[in-house]
Amino acid sequence: MEHRFPRTEVEGLSLSRMIIGTNWIGGWSHRSPAADAMIKAKHSEPEAIKPMLKTFMAYGVDTIMAPFDGLPALTRAVHETEDELGKGMILVDTPIINVDDNENARREAMEKIGKSRALGAKLCLIHHSSAEQLVNKNLKQLVRLDDYTKMIRDAGLIPGLSAHMPELIVYSDLNGYDIQTYIQIYNCMGFLMQVEVETVNQIIHDAKKPVMTIKPMAAGRTTPFVGLNFSWATIRDCDMVTVGCFNENEAREDIEISLAALEHRRANIEKRASPNAHQDAFGKR
Numbered sequence: 001m002e003h004r005f006p007r008t009e010v011e012g013l014s015l016s017r018m019i020i021g022t023n024w025i026g027g028w029s030h031r032s033p034a035a036d037a038m039i040k041a042k043h044s045e046p047e048a049i050k051p052m053l054k055t056f057m058a059y060g061v062d063t064i065m066a067p068f069d070g071l072p073a074l075t076r077a078v079h080e081t082e083d084e085l086g087k088g089m090i091l092v093d094t095p096i097i098n099v100d101d102n103e104n105a106r107r108e109a110m111e112k113i114g115k116s117r118a119l120g121a122k123l124c125l126i127h128h129s130s131a132e133q134l135v136n137k138n139l140k141q142l143v144r145l146d147d148y149t150k151m152i153r154d155a156g157l158i159p160g161l162s163a164h165m166p167e168l169i170v171y172s173d174l175n176g177y178d179i180q181t182y183i184q185i186y187n188c189m190g191f192l193m194q195v196e197v198e199t200v201n202q203i204i205h206d207a208k209k210p211v212m213t214i215k216p217m218a219a220g221r222t223t224p225f226v227g228l229n230f231s232w233a234t235i236r237d238c239d240m241v242t243v244g245c246f247n248e249n250e251a252r253e254d255i256e257i258s259l260a261a262l263e264h265r266r267a268n269i270e271k272r273a274s275p276n277a278h279q280d281a282f283g284k285r
Contacts, residue, residue, distance in 0.1 A: 004060040005255070006262060008238045010210055011158050011180045013122055015063045015090055018258055019212060020056050021244035022066035023219070025049060025074050030192075030219035042246065046077035053081045055248040057089070059255050065092040065183070065212065065242055067127060068119050069112065075119055092212070093121035094162050094183070097130045101144065110151050117155045124152045125160035125183055125212075132165050140171055149178040160212075166195055166203050173208045183212045183242075188230040191218035201234055211235070214242040224254050225267065232261040 006017045025043045029035035043049050056062070068075050068091065082088050093116040098105040116124045126148055134142040152159040162183040163169050172179040184204060190197050192215060204211045213235060217227035231241045241258070245251040253269055260267035271282060 005259070007060075008210055008240060010123065010160075013090070013158060015240065016061045017240050018056075018061045018063075018255065019092065019240050019242040020053070020061060020064040021214065021242040022064065022071065022074060024244040024246045025052075026066065026071050030215075039246070044073060046073050046080055049074060049077035050081050050084075051248040052245055052251050053077060053089075054085065055251045056255070057081065057085055057087060059259075061255065062087070063090040063092060063240075065094060065125075065214075067094045067096060068121070069093075069095060069115050079120070090123075091119065091121040092123045092125060092160075093119065093157075094125050094127045095130075096127040097148065099130050099133050099144070099148070106147065109148060113148075113151050113155050113157070116152075117157055121157060123160055123181065124155070124157040125162050125181070128162040128164040128168075128183070131161050131163070131168060135165060135167060135171070137167065140167075140174055142168065142171055142175070142177065145172075145177050145179075153178065164192070164194070166193075166200055169203055169207050169211070173206075179209065181210050181212060182207065183214055185215050186211075186213040186231065186235070187215050187218045187222070187227055189218035189221050189227075191215060191221055204235060204239060210238040210240065212240045212242055216241050216243065224250075224257050225269075228254060228257045229261045232258060 007014050008017050024039055027036045027040035029039055078089055095112045095116055097109040097112045113124055134145055136143050149159040158180050159178055160181040161168050161179050164185055169182045185192050186200055193200055213231055216231040217224055243254045256269055257267045
């Protein structure tokens with residue numbers, strides 16, 4: 001029997017509240033070059049990725065976020081998993097686009113957004129490295145953002161923003177831009193967050209649209225149990241948590257920890273390994 005992870009909606013589109021993250025598939029560990037190389041070696045072919053995707057899908061976690069254009073093995077793995085399971089996945093593409101103010105750059109941006117549609121994405125969230133070039137803090141605006149959200153709409157996709165800068169959420173809501181969801185870094189460690197955790201929490205709760213939080217485990221600087229319990233306890237019912245995993249075993253653990261947090265019960269996970277597991281401090285044996 002298939003388990004069903006809780007869901008939310010972005011502009012009428014149903015998404016799992018847990019989103020499959022892809023830093024630990026693409027090779028962006030936020031740890032070390034050695035870790036990056038290990039990830040790339042592990043996930044160089046679709047066959048190495050599909051077991052993890054199938055584990056997520058078995059629990060109804062069918063939403064995945066990535067800059068897909070740069071990850072051909074992942075893109076193939078997604079489509080092969082869909083074919084093998086007979087079920088579609090919801091792709092949240094985060095393309096890096098040229099936002100220079102000239103016709104050639106706009107043409108490049110349109111082509112990149114067109115690739116999002118071609119690969120089967122439903123949502124197109126402009127990558128933070130592109131979106132943040134448009135920020136004018138003095139005007140409290142994202143200059144020319146409407147040009148790109150129109151391109152996304154014209155491609156038949158739902159527009160959003162990757163907002164590593166919390167101001168992007170504030171300015172999107174303030175100016176009424178056509179932004180239907182936002183990515184925001186959020187974790188108990190404050191890792192890569194540009195202001196305090198408490199402030200970002202307030203921004204998330206005040207946001208007019210659902211927020212896709214990322215880096216809940218601070219790229220391995222806190223454990224899944226601590227990071228995921230914090231995230232699920234402090235966001236809204238409409239918001240999401242993006243979880244990156246190295247393999248299907250990690251996916252299974254993260255799903256169980258998350259479900260337990262949402263259901264207010266004890267997580268059914270194995271105890272940690274130790275050279276001597278028979279210690280009273282480990283509890284029941």
